[in-house]
Amino acid sequence: MGPARRGAHHAGAAAGAPGARPLSRHQPAGDVGHVDEPHASGLANRLNGLRAAVLGANDGIVSVAAVAVGVAGATPALAPVLTAGAAALVGGAVSMALGEYVSVSSQRDSERTLIAKEEAELAAMPEAELDELTELYRARGLSPTTARAVAEELTAQDALGAHLEAELNIDRDDLVSPWHAAGASAAAFVAGALLPMLAVLLLPQASRVLGTVIAVLVALALTGAAGARLGGSPLLRPTLRVVVGGAVALAATFAIGRLLGTTVLG
Numbered sequence: 001m002g003p004a005r006r007g008a009h010h011a012g013a014a015a016g017a018p019g020a021r022p023l024s025r026h027q028p029a030g031d032v033g034h035v036d037e038p039h040a041s042g043l044a045n046r047l048n049g050l051r052a053a054v055l056g057a058n059d060g061i062v063s064v065a066a067v068a069v070g071v072a073g074a075t076p077a078l079a080p081v082l083t084a085g086a087a088a089l090v091g092g093a094v095s096m097a098l099g100e101y102v103s104v105s106s107q108r109d110s111e112r113t114l115i116a117k118e119e120a121e122l123a124a125m126p127e128a129e130l131d132e133l134t135e136l137y138r139a140r141g142l143s144p145t146t147a148r149a150v151a152e153e154l155t156a157q158d159a160l161g162a163h164l165e166a167e168l169n170i171d172r173d174d175l176v177s178p179w180h181a182a183g184a185s186a187a188a189f190v191a192g193a194l195l196p197m198l199a200v201l202l203l204p205q206a207s208r209v210l211g212t213v214i215a216v217l218v219a220l221a222l223t224g225a226a227g228a229r230l231g232g233s234p235l236l237r238p239t240l241r242v243v244v245g246g247a248v249a250l251a252a253t254f255a256i257g258r259l260l261g262t263t264v265l266g
Contacts, residue, residue, distance in 0.1 A: 050230055056096050056185035058223045060192030062246045063207045064088045065216040066253040068200045072209050073257030081200050081208075089193040097186035104178040111175050119161050128157055129163060138161050213250055220246040 067088040071081045122129050130151055137147035154162035164170040199212040224242030228235045 013242065025103060031216040050184075053184045054223060054230060056100075056188030056228045057192035058220065058242060059093060059096060059229070060089070060189035061216055061219050061223065062249055063092050064193035064196060065196035065212060065246075065248070066249045068196050069209055069212060069250050070253030070257035072200065072212075073254040074260050076205055078200075078205075082197070083195075085197050085200060087191065089197065092193065093186045093189045096189045097182040100185040101178045101182035104176050108175055108178060111170055114168055114170060115160070115164060115172055118167070119160055122159055126159070133166060146232040147230065192219070192223070213247075216250065217243055217247060 064085055068081050068085040071084045075081075133151040133155065134148045136142075137150050138144055142150065151162070161172065164172060196212050197217055199215045200208060203211040220242045221239050224239035225235050227242070229240040231238070
């Protein structure tokens with residue numbers, strides 16, 4: 001959800017400014033003079049889709065590359081490598097989509113349950129809920145008088161919306177979509193998986209494994225940096241984690257493939 005408007009802006013809302021939104025639950029107490037950017041509709045779904053896309057691309061790169069490199073370590077023939085890589089691509093994309101769908105569906109069900117509970121409480125004890133909303137705003141730094149005025153104004157406009165955002169940080173018009181997350185994850189997995197598949201297909205046999213590893217590590221660095229930017233963290237450490245983890249996975253599967261190719265197939 002987008003950040004809520006704060007402090008003095010709420011005092012204006014109490015005087016009749018339309019469309020005011022409650023304070024964010026993450027706002028520090030006493031921070032009442034700063035006005036954040038307006039609420040952006042659909043932000044939860046956009047961020048959820050971006051998260052699923054970054055994770056899906058990273059998984060697609062690592063898992064399909066690991067399978068392809070592992071089989072390439074067992075046999076120099078191209079057909080088994082492509083067959084195994086294609087199977088990993090399809091199975092991984094379906095698995096990622098299903099996992100995202102189940103996970104986000106559970107989150108959406110929980111949000112709907114909380115919304116229904118809040119609706120029931122507002123219908124059964126409106127005065128107690130108004131007192132609760134007043135206390136939430138007062139705890140965030142507003143004076144008792146202003147907090148009461150804000151709570152009454154927002155309750156008159158949209159009681160359920162005010163309580164959902166102030167208490168639970170939920171926007172009932174911006175619930176996460178399991179289909180959106182599943183689609184983004186599957187598409188990103190396929191996009192990431194295509195890189196090692198193309199590297200295996202296009203590179204000559206002599207440089208197939210090394211070239212695929214280099215391409216994969218560069219791609220992992222890009223997805224790691226993208227994930228860090230999305231999370232608002234410094235780039236270096238998250239990027240190194242992803243690259244090192246991918247390198248370990250590739251080395252392990254290649255070693256296993258070489259061992260099995262020598263002892264079983266050879």
